[in-house]
Amino acid sequence: MLLGTRDTSPNIESTFMDNTFLPLTPILHRWIQDIIEQPITLFRAIEQHGSPINIHHLAPLEENIDAYVGVLTKYNITHKIFFARKANKCLELAQAAAHAGQGVDTASYRELQQCVESGIANRQLVLTAAVKNRSLLELALQHDITVVLDNEDELQLAQDVAQEKKRTMEINIRVGGFFVENQRLPTRFGFPIDRAVACVSGLADKYPNLVYTGLHFHLNGYSVSERVAAIEQSVRVIDELANEGIHTKSLDIGGGILMNYLQSEQEWLDFHQALREAVLGKRSALTYQNDALGMVKIDGQLHGEPTVYPYFNKLHKEHLLEAILTTPSSIFNVPIHQLFTARNLEFRMEPGRSLLDQVGCTVAKVAFRKEDSEGRLLVGLEMNRTQLRSSSADFLLDPIHLPKREDQEAKDPCYAYLVGSYCLEQELILKRKVRLKSYPEIGDLILFPNTAGYMMHFYESEAHLFELAKNVFL
Ligand SMILES: Cc1ncc(COP(=O)(O)O)c(C=O)c1O
Known part of the structure; x- marks a missing residue:
């Protein structure tokens, strides 16, 4: 029997008294x-702007940029970091990246237009949009923006x-x-690496108004070794082109540098272990209706892994970049950083999520408390799930309960599911059960930390004509 992500067996939560909460x-x-x-300012902000609000702070963005720059400078690599503003x-974030002397990777007409109009210099912008129509390319041309092209039609x-x-x-x-290990990394993007030399060397004849200056890739996933392989194979192309007299100024490795959201690796491992046990019916549910977060249960066996972002990572951000740069190249027999310095090749990268580490949080107001038909406590928030959503099956961080009355703080914690304002049974803000400081009161606030990268904006919608959340800066 294939149950997918929903277990229809009797309500395990009421069968088992083990209600141990696993913190993240x-x-x-x-x-x-x-x-x-000092949550008083939050309560005022919610009064003023409505619920939810997204709060941002630019200092961590600058810290994150500095950390990447520190590594690149350590290895004497000429570089430019383009903040992927799609995240x-x-x-304001794009402007801050430019102000810090770096650049912005734009993915649409309005992203590019806003950057240009706000005065960001053309050398600090790059256009990587997945689909580029005539007006977008005209805008890029008008402002002399480097465009990353993906296929012959483009x-x-x-x-x-x-x-x-x-x-x-x-x-x-x-x-x-x-x-990688004799297998191709599958992708829908770009020209196949083994045809790149032919593609670039044919450009001047076929497309005389295009001036080639660099190679670019962006890999799905977060693997260091795949990035190392992609750099080596790109540099091999760059060398072959140089032999034909074609100069390459830069190599752009895109984004996908991991960040770390969680304090404890043990908590992360324990949660995964307990989730498996819960889905197999061996302990009480950790997720609404025992959602398996992407694993599949067939005939009592669990298959696959949760389809969630790896929220805990030992190797992340600048450390991960350094791990890439110091890996010895098996093709060239030198560390990767020397591939750039030896050729005076500019290193470019386009981090989105990892530059936004600690840059924002989302805060929403409690609207109601109730029990669902199975007796589970639901806490309704004035927000919808598109306002806290990425491609990950759940956002696996504990939210923070901010009671409006101080005397509430001392009471017993309670466990609940957070639900939102769209009229769907699946309208859970988080699939995971959360711990609140006490039985919440209407008007209490729930703060979701570290949401600036993708969580706030990537999937937000205006269904039911709800207004989009306001974005504020400290
Ligand atoms: C071309 C390109 N560059 C950069 C990024 C940013 O990736 P991340 O936010 O994982 O760093 C993306 C994300 O999809 C992308 O498609």
Whole structure:
């Protein structure tokens, strides 16, 4: 029998008295700790802007940029870091990245237009949009923005646009399909790496208005070794092109650098172990209706892994970048960083999520408390699940309960599921059961930490004509 993610066996929560909660304690930057300690400003902000609100702070963004720059400088690598603004729509973040001397990776007409209009210099912008129409390429050409091209149709359109305006357009070529352990990494993006030399060396004849300056890739997943392989194979292409007299200025390795959300590896491991036991009916449920978070139960056996972001990571951010750069290249017999310095090749990267580590949080107001038909406590929030959503099956960090009355703090904790305002049975803000300081009161606040990267904006919708959450900056 295939049960998918929903277990229809008798309500395990009421069958088992084991209601042990498994914490997933988030790392909190000082600024978040400060607002938690002084929540009066949060209550005022919710009064003023409505619920939920997204609160941002630029200092951690600058710290994250500095950490990457520190590693690149340590190895004397000429570099530019382009903040992938698709991870959060606030222009202030793009401006802050530019202000810090770095750049912005844009993925749509409005992302690019806003950056240009806000005065970010053309050399600090790159356009990587997954679909580029004529008007987007015209905008890029008008402002001399480097465009990363993905396929022949885009090359042709870019050529047409540049030729029509009697201009040249600076382009990078996106490559993909790298080989790792004799297998190709599957992707829908880019020109196959083994055809990249032919592609680039044919450009000048076929597309005379396009000026090639670099290679680009962005890999799915977070693997260090796959990034190392992709860099090596790209550099091999760059060397072959150099032999043909074609110069490559930069290699852009895209984003996908892991970040770490959680304080404790043990908590992370314990949660996964307990989730499996719960889904197999061996302990009380940790998730609503015993949701398996992407695992599948067939004939009493669990298959697959939870389809969640790896919220705990020992190796993350600048440490992960350094691990890539110091890996010895099996092709060139030197560490990866020397591939850049020896060729005077500019290193580019496009981190989105990891530059937003600790940059934002989302706060929502409690609207109601009730029990569902099975007797589970539900806490209704004035927000919907698109306002805290990424491609991960759940956001596995403990939210923080901020009671409006101080005397509530001393009471017993309670366990509940957080539900939102869309009219769906599946409208859970978090699938995981959460611990609250006490039985919540209407008007209490729930703070979700570290939501700036993807969680706030990527899937937010205006269904039911609810207004989008307000974004504020400290
Ligand atoms: C081309 C490109 N660059 C950069 C990024 C940012 O990746 P991340 O936020 O994982 O760092 C993405 C994400 O999808 C991307 O598609």
